[in-house]
Amino acid sequence: MSLRWSANDPLHAETFQFGKLKHGLQHLKSSSKFVPALGSKPVLRSPPSSPPAERPLKRLHTAAVSEDEEMDEATAPIGLEWDGEDWSCAYDAFFTILYDIWIQDPKAWSRRFRAIDNKYLTTLDTGFQQVFAEELSFEDLRDSIRPMLHALNPDDFPWGQFGASVGTLAYELLKPQSSVTLNQHMCTNCDYEEPEIDDRLGYALTTTGPQPASTAKWIGGLGHHSHDFCPECQARMTWKIFYKGFPSILTLEYPDTDIKTSHKMFFAADDQKVTLYLRGVIYLGGFHFTSRIIHSDGTVWYHDGQKGHACKKQGHLRSMEDKDLRKCKGRKLMLAVYAQE
Numbered sequence: 198m199s200l201r202w203s204a205n206d207p208l209h210a211e212t213f214q215f216g217k218l219k220h221g222l223q224h225l226k227s228s229s230k231f232v233p234a235l236g237s238k239p240v241l242r243s244p245p246s247s248p249p250a251e252r253p254l255k256r257l258h259t260a261a262v263s264e265d266e267e268m269d270e271a272t273a274p275i276g277l278e279w280d281g282e283d284w285s286c287a288y289d290a291f292f293t294i295l296y297d298i299w300i301q302d303p304k305a306w307s308r309r310f311r312a313i314d315n316k317y318l319t320t321l322d323t324g325f326q327q328v329f330a331e332e333l334s335f336e337d338l339r340d341s342i343r344p345m346l347h348a349l350n351p352d353d354f355p356w357g358q359f360g361a362s363v364g365t366l367a368y369e370l371l372k373p374q375s376s377v378t379l380n381q382h383m384c385t386n387c388d389y390e391e392p393e394i395d396d397r398l399g400y401a402l403t404t405t406g407p408q409p410a411s412t413a414k415w416i417g418g419l420g421h422h423s424h425d426f427c428p429e430c431q432a433r434m435t436w437k438i439f440y441k442g443f444p445s446i447l448t449l450e451y452p453d454t455d456i457k458t459s460h461k462m463f464f465a466a467d468d469q470k471v472t473l474y475l476r477g478v479i480y481l482g483g484f485h486f487t488s489r490i491i492h493s494d495g496t497v498w499y500h501d502g503q504k505g506h507a508c509k510k511q512g513h514l515r516s517m518e519d520k521d522l523r524k525c526k527g528r529k530l531m532l533a534v535y536a537q538e
């Protein structure tokens with residue numbers, strides 16, 4: 198039994214109607230671009246940073262703070278500090294959001310991350326536990342994963358003063374070991390449908406086809422056009438894509454589009470309903486990624502690794518319009534991260 202979506206978009210009053218959407222989306226990038234170097238042994242380069250002993254765990258300190266600020270300090274996400282020698286902003290932005298998701302419920306998120314069965318994400322989870330226990334600095338964790346990714350693809354994950362794509366990073370970290378989606382060839386007009394088959398779509402998505410109105414509608418209408426006609430009524434067929442289970446996390450990459458960033462999206466199957474919340478947005482501008490981290494209470498935090506570990510409170514998601522989410526200090530939205538609570 199696959200899950201059928203009901204995606205509600207809080208930014209709009211409309212509710213997505215499954216099967217009524219006329220447009221579809223090509224799923225994922227071409228496979229040729231993402232052929233992993235199977236069988237190749239990762240060549241571990243020593244991390245470009247100083248060893249853990251020389252880099253003390255940094256805690257944020259403020260000389261004199263008000264009660265509000267103390268409260269902020271206690272709940273503020275912990276950001277990664279940028280590496281100016283081997284540009285790290287893609288990792289800084291994505292890992293900062295992932296850690297903030299993880300730290301809300303380490304036990305649940307360890308289980309969820311490990312269920313994806315991806316070696317980079319599993320390594321990150323192990324590292325998060327060490328960072329949490331203050332046995333490892335966040336930067337050293339980042340720098341232990343970078344050589345693995347560099348070994349996988351030196352062009353996508355370079356050293357030096359070159360950037361990595363945050364979309365490619367999300368794709369490699371959230372790529373599940375086994376298929377998590379099904380696709381089904383079905384008629385747009387009658388009840389005709391062919392058997393469901395495994396699909397390659399994972400948890401990191403990118404826009405390629407016609408644009409949906411919002412991210413919730415995008416997820417609600419996953420699929421793509423078919424060139425075939427229904428054998429029963431001759432109407433146009435379509436490919437629909439379904440997740441086999443509730444996703445715990447999704448990343449959506451949609452730079453330079455008019456797609457509205459939904460604040461949440463709902464997944465429903467039988468009598469169960471699961472909500473994925475907008476938990477982070479990554480921005481790009483001037484060859485540098487920055488991020489916003491959004492807490493479940495709607496508090497929005499800003500992080501720029503070039504400014505250090507600190508995340509600055511920027512207000513509340515409710516009081517931000519979509520245009521405010523599309524830009525952040527002159528940088529443009531690249532990717533959004535949605536996660537369960």
Ligand SMILES: [Zn+2]
Nearest residue numbers: 384387427430
């Ligand atoms: Zn038909």
